[in-house]
Amino acid sequence: MKGDLFWLSMLLLLFHKVGSCPGKCLCHPHTKTVDCSRQGLREVPSELPPRTQVLHLQNNQIGELPTSAFSRTPLLRVLDLSNNSLSTLAPGAFLGLGHLQVLNLTQNSLQSLESKVFQSLPQLQELDLSFNNIRELPRFGGETLSRLTRLAIQRNQLQKLHRAHLEALPSLRALFFKDNLWKCNCHLFGLKLWMESFVYKGGVTDGVICSAPDIWKGKDLLKIPYELYSVCLPLLGNGGPVQAQLSGFAYQDFPPPRQPQEQVDKSHSDCELKPKTRPVNLRHAIATVVITGVICGIVCLMMLAAAIYGCTYAAIMAKGHGEPLSQVNGPRKPREAKGSADTSLA
Ligand SMILES: *[C@@H]1O[C@H](CO)[C@@H](O)[C@H](O)[C@H]1NC(C)=O
Ligand SMILES: *[C@@H]1O[C@H](CO)[C@@H](O)[C@H](O)[C@H]1NC(C)=O
Numbered sequence: 001m002k003g004d005l006f007w008l009s010m011l012l013l014l015f016h017k018v019g020s021c022p023g024k025c026l027c028h029p030h031t032k033t034v035d036c037s038r039q040g041l042r043e044v045p046s047e048l049p050p051r052t053q054v055l056h057l058q059n060n061q062i063g064e065l066p067t068s069a070f071s072r073t074p075l076l077r078v079l080d081l082s083n084n085s086l087s088t089l090a091p092g093a094f095l096g097l098g099h100l101q102v103l104n105l106t107q108n109s110l111q112s113l114e115s116k117v118f119q120s121l122p123q124l125q126e127l128d129l130s131f132n133n134i135r136e137l138p139r140f141g142g143e144t145l146s147r148l149t150r151l152a153i154q155r156n157q158l159q160k161l162h163r164a165h166l167e168a169l170p171s172l173r174a175l176f177f178k179d180n181l182w183k184c185n186c187h188l189f190g191l192k193l194w195m196e197s198f199v200y201k202g203g204v205t206d207g208v209i210c211s212a213p214d215i216w217k218g219k220d221l222l223k224i225p226y227e228l229y230s231v232c233l234p235l236l237g238n239g240g241p242v243q244a245q246l247s248g249f250a251y252q253d254f255p256p257p258r259q260p261q262e263q264v265d266k267s268h269s270d271c272e273l274k275p276k277t278r279p280v281n282l283r284h285a286i287a288t289v290v291i292t293g294v295i296c297g298i299v300c301l302m303m304l305a306a307a308i309y310g311c312t313y314a315a316i317m318a319k320g321h322g323e324p325l326s327q328v329n330g331p332r333k334p335r336e337a338k339g340s341a342d343t344s345l346a
Contacts, residue, residue, distance in 0.1 A: 020049070021049065022036065025039070032049075032053040032054065033052070033054040033056070034054070034055050036055070037056045037080075038058075040061060041062055042061050044057065044062060044065065044069050047072075049073075050072055050075075052075065053075050053099075057081050057084070058080045062086060063084070064086070064090075065089060065090060065094075067090050067093065068092055069094075074097065075099055076100050077101045078101065078102040079097070079100060080104040081103075081108070082107050085109060086105065088111070089113065089117045091117050092120075094120055096120065097120060097121055098120070098123065101123055102124075102125065103121070103127050105132070106130045106131050106152070107130075107131040107132075108132050110129065110132040110133065110134055111132075112136060113129075113137065115140055119140070121144070121145070122146070124145055125149050125150065126149065128152045130152045130176065131156075132155075137158065137165055138165070139162070139164060144168075146169075146171060148169050148171055149171050149173045150172075151172060152176040153176065153180070154178045154180070155179040157181050158177075158180040158181065159181045159183045159212075160182070160183060161188075162191075164190075167194070173202075173203055174204040174205070175204070176205070177206060178207065180211070181212070182210050182212075183210070184208075184221050189229050191208065192222065195208065199222070207221070208220065208222070
């Protein structure tokens with residue numbers, strides 16, 4: 001008991017000496033929480049208690065995070081920067097936050113993300129990037145974000161997403177994608193495949209709702225039939241795995257330097273799902289009709305030949321017995337049938 005009190009007083013001393021509570025914040029030493037929300041702050045307060053684990057900076061006007069902005073609070077577990085004015089994040093902004101588990105960046109003005117920006121966050125489990133203007137999600141390389149279970153990017157401007165970027169996040173369990181500008185052409189085929197296996201394995205998602213092309217507007221990518229993506233397969237089949245081929249889809253916006261012209265054209269024409277399917281189907285249909293017609297014709301001719309042969313044979317037989325033709329074809333047949341039935345019974 002005495003020991004506990006001693007350490008507690010030491011801790012409080014430390015709080016007051018090393019990092020006192022900034023004027024605009026409320027510090028709760030017991031929960032190691034510092035609340036600086038809704039204070040009109042334009043930057044991160046410089047003097048924060050070093051043992052802070054939960055830091056509320058939401059509803060301010062912070063427009064920039066310098067490199068190592070939080071190096072003085074290395075024990076942070078929760079960092080809420082929602083509803084600020086961040087438009088970019090310096091690659092080293094979160095350096096030193098080896099314990100951070102929740103990072104909330106919703107309702108800012110982020111347009112792009114550096115692939116290394118979250119590299120220093122090995123324990124991150126929840127990342128909220130919703131309500132920004134992000135156009136592209138980078139691939140978070142290496143060991144980064146290997147523990148991320150929940151990723152929210154609703155209400156941004158994503159048009160496409162490479163499946164490899166999601167494959168780099170092995171612990172993902174919940175993924176929120178709604179209200180983006182998803183372009184459901186061949187570029188999203190890889191994402192469709194990935195999402196199917198994600199959902200099959202129990203992953204939770206609010207779906208990829210297409211906003212282009214017009215015929216798929218409002219439709220969930222997972223519900224677009226596979227057949228319509230068959231036009232994407234030649235594009236994928238040109239040697240190399242699916243993802244390598246799909247990585248080429250960046251060329252619509254940023255042509256890479258060494259891409260052969262022929263392939264660029266091909267990807268352009270093959271990437272739209274709607275018009276290409278019809279001529280192929282039509283050709284198939286015509287071919288099927290022609291082949292069916294030919295086969296039917298041959299069968300009909302053979303049947304005709306058999307009928308003529310049969311009639312001729314019957315006529316010859318009838319003449320041989322000196323009976324009129326009508327009697328041969330008429331009442332004789334049933335008797336024969338009956339007779340054979342009798343013998344089989346006996
Ligand atoms: C966002 O923060 C501003 C203050 O900077 C505040 O007036 C506004 O109500 C906040 N918005 C939300 C949705 O909390
Ligand atoms: C981020 O903050 C917003 C607004 O305060 C909240 O609705 C959301 O749940 C938070 N996200 C996470 C992952 O905590």
